[in-house]
Amino acid sequence: MMFEISFEDGILHHDEKTKRTNYLIVTPVRNEEEMLPNLANDIVEQVIKPVLWVIVDDASEDRTWLIIKDLERKHPWIVGIKSKHPQRSEYANERYACIVEKGFKYAIEYCRKHGFNYDFLAVVDADVRLENEYFKKVIEAFKSDSRLGIACGFVFEEGMSLNDLKKSNIEPRGCALVLRRECYEEIGGFRGHSNSLIKARNRNWHVKVVPSARVFHRRKTGSGRNYFLSAGKAAYFQNYHPINAFLTGFYYTIRISPLKGLSYLNGYFGSFILRKKKMEDEEIKEYYWSSFNRLLARFFKRLKML
Numbered sequence: 082m083m084f085e086i087s088f089e090d091g092i093l094h095h096d097e098k099t100k101r102t103n104y105l106i107v108t109p110v111r112n113e114e115e116m117l118p119n120l121a122n123d124i125v126e127q128v129i130k131p132v133l134w135v136i137v138d139d140a141s142e143d144r145t146w147l148i149i150k151d152l153e154r155k156h157p158w159i160v161g162i163k164s165k166h167p168q169r170s171e172y173a174n175e176r177y178a179c180i181v182e183k184g185f186k187y188a189i190e191y192c193r194k195h196g197f198n199y200d201f202l203a204v205v206d207a208d209v210r211l212e213n214e215y216f217k218k219v220i221e222a223f224k225s226d227s228r229l230g231i232a233c234g235f236v237f238e239e240g241m242s243l244n245d246l247k248k249s250n251i252e253p254r255g256c257a258l259v260l261r262r263e264c265y266e267e268i269g270g271f272r273g274h275s276n277s278l279i280k281a282r283n284r285n286w287h288v289k290v291v292p293s294a295r296v297f298h299r300r301k302t303g304s305g306r307n308y309f310l311s312a313g314k315a316a317y318f319q320n321y322h323p324i325n326a327f328l329t330g331f332y333y334t335i336r337i338s339p340l341k342g343l344s345y346l347n348g349y350f351g352s353f354i355l356r357k358k359k360m361e362d363e364e365i366k367e368y369y370w371s372s373f374n375r376l377l378a379r380f381f382k383r384l385k386m387l
Contacts, residue, residue, distance in 0.1 A: 104201035104216060104259070105192065106131045107184035109177060110149075111139040113207040116299060117148050123211040125156065129220065132197045134159045137184040139176075162187055174315045175360070178273035185271055202265050206256040209236075210297040218294035219259050230264030230286025231278060233257055234294030238301055250290050252278065257296045261286075276319075276365050283364065309333060309341040313348020320359050320366035321349070322373035 106124065110117060117136075124134060136149050138161060149161035164180060181204050192199055201220060205211070215234055223229050233253035237246065255274030265271065268280035278288050316326050326349040334342025360366060 103199055104129075104131050104203055104220065105133040105135070105188045105199045106203045106205055107135045107137065107181055107188055108205050108207055109137045109139055109180040109184065110141060110145055110207045112141045112143045112145060114141075114144040114148060116207045117145060119210060120205070120207055121148075121152055121159075123213070123215075124205075126213045127211070128214050128217045130158070131203070131216070132158065132199055133188055133191060135184045135188045135191070136161045137164060137180050137187075138162070139164045139180055160187075160191065174273050174311075175318065178271060178276070182271045185265075200262050201259050202262060202271075203257070203259045204255070204271065205258075208298065208300045209256050210299065211257065212295045215257070215294050215296065216259070219291050222289060222291045222294075223259070223261055226287060226289070228285070228287045229289055230261050230268075230281040230284075231288045232259050232291055234296045235290060235292045236296045236298050238298045240301065253288055253290055254296070254298075256298055272362070272365070276362070279365060279368050283368075307344070309344040310348040313345040313350075314352050314357075315348075316345075316369075317349045317352035317357065318360055319369045321369045322371075323349075323353065325373050326350070 108120070124131070134156075136152070136159065138146050138149060140163075146161070146163070149159075152159045153161055162184070164183075185202055185204075188202075191197075201223065203216070211234075219232050219234060222232055231253055233255075234257060235246075235250050236254045236256060238249070241249070253274075258274060258277075260271070260277070264281055264284075264286045267284055267286075268277060271277055272280060281288055313326070313330070316329070321329075327346070330342050330346035330349065332342070333345050
């Protein structure tokens with residue numbers, strides 16, 4: 082997919098040469114004029130501030146860019162960049178991963194040019210709130226485990242029961258993810274939330290939820306328009322096994338709603354029938370295709386325990 086970031090001469094500026102902290106942040110935004118100011122306040126109020134915060138504006142049509150420019154004027158360690166091409170992708174996860182990775186590349190080059198050091202890279206979505214010790218607590222977890230590659234705090238969502246919260250935080254969520262620099266480089270950059278976790282585990286990195294670091298997700302997961310249709314299309318794109326896709330759609334139909342379950346199935350099997358393109362990463366494709374074998378293994382293991 083064609084995607085570029087415009088590097089304008091006026092963007093690269095930083096008033097302080099000293100090392101602030103040892104992490105940088107990338108936040109992708111599109112029409113986030115309501116959410117971004119609150120997140121900005123949380124980042125500014127962090128006990129350990131980032132050395133750099135790059136906000137990537139993905140063709141916003143509201144006041145988002147004006148808010149970013151105002152943040153730049155107030156804080157020299159905040160930089161806003163615009164995506165050069167506004168076209169949308171059929172696969173939302175692919176577009177998201179591409180924007181974040183372009184933001185990381187920009188941030189890494191910025192740090193190289195200005196002599197700033199960093200040990201961790203974070204991707205933080207605009208629709209979250211963070212406690213002021215969030216990054217302090219997450220970085221402490223990294224320091225206590227030299228093989229910890231990816232971590233996130235415990236994500237709260239309004240209206241979720243305690244049991245559902247525990248289930249949704251079994252592994253790191255993508256809305257406030259932190260990657261160790263060595264892990265990021267070894268997996269070949271940011272590949273999207275789930276794919277980055279897969280690649281990290283395949284290389285014997287640990288991934289972890291840090292319970293003491295709290296994140297508040299202001300949008301309910303799956304609340305976006307056509308979320309389940311896009312999720313089905315993304316499952317096909319990533320080479321998810323058809324039987325697993327069917328079972329997932331069936332689960333959504335029973336546990337969430339028939340309409341959303343059918344929407345997921347339509348996304349997957351509609352792409353399947355049309356033989357649409359799949360991702361090129363063979364490692365990730367193999368992982369998802371073999372997911373059915375892992376599902377069967379868990380099923381038979383439970384049978385033996387009965």
